[in-house]
Amino acid sequence: MLEMHNISKIYRTDLIETHALREFSLQVAAGEFIAVSGPSGSGKTTFLNVAGLLETFDSGTYKLDGQDIRGLSDNARSRIRNEKIGFVFQSFNLIPDLDIFDNVDVPLRYRGMKAAERTARIANSLELVGLSSRMRHLPAQLSGGQQQRAAIARAIAGDPALILADEPTGNLDSLMARQIMDLLEKINSMGTTVVLVTHDPELARRAERNIHIIDGLVADTVPASGARRRERQGPAHAESATD
């Protein structure tokens, strides 16, 4: 699904260069559920942004769903974002002046779908996240957990192959966090690949595989079964641990 090889991403400002990702390599198989963790500033968000085509990279190769990303036009990248990727952000990123229905509608509009199909898809995804009764509410009229579920409905409405979630539970209490995790697992069980960035070891443990990023590098990757015995086994190569 996602193949990154020796990706590097450097942020340049007038004063400093930040190597947010260096020689970053990772493969995620279709249908996998992986959790990414690491200290703050280690490059987790950068990784997700590059993976989600929200950000360009400086060198290396990146194939998404078999397609080489390097050199694609902005239009092509927009289309891939629209059709293949669903984003879930820590701060929900709902559009405040649109109600929940219209928020879920946004990616479908850009795909140019007919009204009937859009309505059906919106109804389905809101049903899946349990917000059917709230679709005419504005984001501000919902709780944090509900807003995040609306954002998830928006992410899955277009039936993407890949969900990228950047600390989606970071702003939620643990009960709501578990509900979100349940949802992501449900979506994954329906065949969608999920990449989840999280600080919460308890949530990370529920993924099939845990990736640890330190300083822009994949430091180690642990199969879920081994996540509970997290004694350091020395640095492992991402590729060798992937299968």
Place this chain on the structure above:
Amino acid sequence: MLGYYLRLSLRSFRRAPGLTALMVSTIALGIAACIVTLTVYHGMSSNPIWWKNGELYAVTVNPLSPSQTRKAGDPAYGSSQLAYDDATYLSGSGIPKRETVLAFLFGAITSTPDQTRPLPVMIQATTGGFFRMFDVPFRYGGPWNAAADRGPEPVMVLSHRENAKLFGGTDSVGRTLLWSGHRFRIVGVLAPWHPLPRFYDLSAGDGGPFGRSADAFIPFQWGPTLRDWPAGHMSCSSQGSASSTYQGLLGSGCTWIGMWVELPTRAARRHFRAFLQAYAAAQRKAGIFHAVNTHLWTVSQWLSLHHIVTRRSGLLVNLAFALLTVCLINTLGILLAKFLRGAPLAGIRRALGASRRQVFAQHLVEAGVLSLAGAALGLALSAAGLAGVRLLYRGSAAAYGKFAHFDPIGIAWALALAVVATIVAGLYPAWRIGRRPPATYLKSQ
């Protein structure tokens, strides 16, 4: 998608109704101020009798040879006046509601025969119709009648200034003045009247077209009757050059008489045009005219033909546009701030798959709706403003409380400027958003 963008724009306006109203009304105010200024200016300053534009026409028949026409560098130069024979014939048609002919004379006036220091005066020889046609205001008395024109009777109208000089501003109607050995009876005294430029006779006098109007007015026929050589502009064809005798001048074909007609209806205009055309054709056939080239000029056309309007029109027009620019800059500031503040939302849309073009289109629609609303309101405000101006001028502009003269090109410019500027202000943020990776704008959430 257009419907979708329109709906999004309305949402965005509804979210900040005060700001939206402010932007729309600022655009509208700018446009309205610009249009009212342009129209009033164009109507009033450049055309001193704007309320009769479309009714008053200067008459030319262009009898001179093509070579002379070219030399003057102007299609109607040299023929902006009429020869005596032409003027005499053309004034007899009876078609116009009113008509007048005019020429300048110089002279000296005394109030008693033995007065040792005569007053030099500029005299407008014209007809009684002059005063009504040009809505000339009287302080005392009034114009002379048609019989006085035919006589000619020794009657005179004094300017306000001359009456002040000679009679201390008192009512001098019925008193007499001596000019060229004849005793003229004063029948009227004007209120102050200084049309600038002096559109009705651009040919002579102190200061040319921007000089003062005549000191005294007498029936036109007194010139020929007294053989008083005209003092205004005169042009003669090389063949029939001016004779040294006055009788020779009258038969020479030299042009020195201005002619105006008042043709308030389309039918009257068509009728009079045909009359002119027929006359010129007959003259051409007889070998007197070199070409059939007749014209009726509105006052505005007359002034621009003589290069008078453009020279003075700059300042106010610039001011009008400066005003519009200030209003636009205000609106653009608000709009830019609004859109740039909305960049994170555009970032979200980009993340969800909006292409650059789609972000562009959405901004374009929102800015477009704003500017069109502003333009529409601006036009409505202009109409109200002009109605107000009309009301204001109803008294002073005689019975003609209307602006017949719009400046469509100026108005088109004002509207285009407003719409284009607003749309550019909408597109600039979209362009900026499109240039950077979407992650840039999501970060700031």
